[in-house]
Amino acid sequence: MSLKIIANNLGLSITTVSRALGGHSDVSESTRLRIEREAQRIAYVPNEMARRLQKGRADAIGLVVPGSPLSFEDPYFVDVMAGAWSRLENYDLDFLVMSATPGPSELRLYRRLVEGRRVDGLIVTRVRPDDPRLAYLAEARFPHVVFGATPSNDRSVVSLEIDRRQAAEIICGRLADFGHSRIAAVGPDGMTCMVKRKQALKEIAPRFGMTAIDVATTGEPGEFERLATRLAVEHPDVTAIVGVCDHIAAGFATAFRAHGLNPGEACSVISFGDSLANVFADPPITALQLPTRDMAAHAVDILLRLRDGLPVDELPNWVGHLMVRASDGPAPKQTALRA
Amino acid sequence: MSLKIIANNLGLSITTVSRALGGHSDVSESTRLRIEREAQRIAYVPNEMARRLQKGRADAIGLVVPGSPLSFEDPYFVDVMAGAWSRLENYDLDFLVMSATPGPSELRLYRRLVEGRRVDGLIVTRVRPDDPRLAYLAEARFPHVVFGATPSNDRSVVSLEIDRRQAAEIICGRLADFGHSRIAAVGPDGMTCMVKRKQALKEIAPRFGMTAIDVATTGEPGEFERLATRLAVEHPDVTAIVGVCDHIAAGFATAFRAHGLNPGEACSVISFGDSLANVFADPPITALQLPTRDMAAHAVDILLRLRDGLPVDELPNWVGHLMVRASDGPAPKQTALRA
């Protein structure tokens, strides 16, 4: 009832008012001014639902966080949300945040979002091998961007990833300088992104005269002590640990300290990916800061281009930046891993 | 183009299809079945924008986090988001998450949300004295729920708060049992909710034979050391500190440890409100866990009732639950606060 009000008040047609406010050129300067003043006067704000229905767009982007709603607290998603929103805000688009545990209900949510036209694009995170979400979105030809890494090498799906080789080089370089020669890359095997990070470390380590062993985590609480013990037994020559996702490095540091070992001296700990937990940890954890927020902002741009059928430019090369803190140092003369 | 497709395929009218799918009673069982099967077959999902336009609803609830987008990482908002989403999911409503720094742009965002009909209701947090958002929402008669506390005693605005007296009793009771007699309530003065928490502590403390002094924080990093020093000088008889919002207690604990003092022995530290930071702190912080997620879920229910013009029931009495950890203990014989 709003364009109509302005139109009536001014004795003009709805059409003209719509065009004037829409910034079209085919409205005389004088009527445009009258219309703009009147719109200002009654504080006109267009009904978004009407506009969206007509335009066939949702003017919204969605993020479905995998896991329980509590996953919102994952510092990684916090960064994704912050980055995405900062860009969406500029475009005056809505940001839909949801969560869903992997499974049929997750897929149902995706269907409702896509087929109900509730969003124009989706940011997909924590991709798993053979992820049904990707299969669905590809089949539906719906704009989506994968955050992290894709299992397939399908060039048609846009995947935002950091330069893992460069990241591995930074980390390996630092550890090699400290005289380490055998390191452990620790992370879950369930997520494609994490698996690839471990692979990168294993590939790059030899270039620095080191070898990296692959250790799988489940993410259970209290797992780190067990892992540390196992490492001490099975790989007593490991003098440094790289946690490839949040909390792993901090978890090891805590486990070490619980046994009277000093992280950074007894065993170096570095985190691939940074968060507040690293800053607050004791000792603060040396970590590779990732440009997650920038990437999320970029993801929004890409989604809008996909929506509008525009080509997607070459992706920037996102690189990490090492935050040197206190959890790493020279390799101990002989391993102190006796947890 | 979807109801129409079903209608055409079946040689029925759009009206009938709409009613059958809408679960109205005035459709014959046989046609309803045909329609449902066909809908199933073509995997019909209604266009939400069309439905929303027609119904004059947004089918969405919004949360505007005050501050920069990074405020998403505030554990308090994480809980609010988790609680709100868990309920919205059941109703199949959208959850819009945004952030805005207090000021004109914040109010502009609210106007666009409200007047653009982009949400049906808003959760308002971190209310400040004379908050322009509340004035606006009240004037616009737009469904909103205040989370935390309202400055005015206006009974017309729904405000979700915990039972602060009960909370203060739990905390004061524990500290009194430990033999403390003078405690500090520390928190920012900018937020109504925090001010009220401090007031509650000051009011309740005497009942337990204690006195509580009010200490204002600004929230700057590194502030805690200064505050601890000031406390030691100005109030050397204070033996316990209650942080009324996230990170304050943990911040003090860190500051104490940095000076070789042992939180829990030299000075007790308790947090009014719990988060992971307390769990991970060294030592883990004793904290009053608040039912924030429950409250947020309830907020959604209330917003929907307000939207639909239904009366809002009496609010539950939300109480806190003390998580006993290691940051508090017997009052020291003589104050050790010499930071």
Add this chain to the structure above:
DNA sequence: TTGAAAGCGGTACCAG
């Protein structure tokens, strides 16, 4: 430069 009219995809009122 302006306006009438046809949608966008639903829902709801009324007549049959």
Add this chain to the structure above:
DNA sequence: CTGGTACCGCTTTCAA
């Protein structure tokens, strides 16, 4: 029980 019709508020041809 079913279908015609108007309408939600806006955008966009197409004529005038």
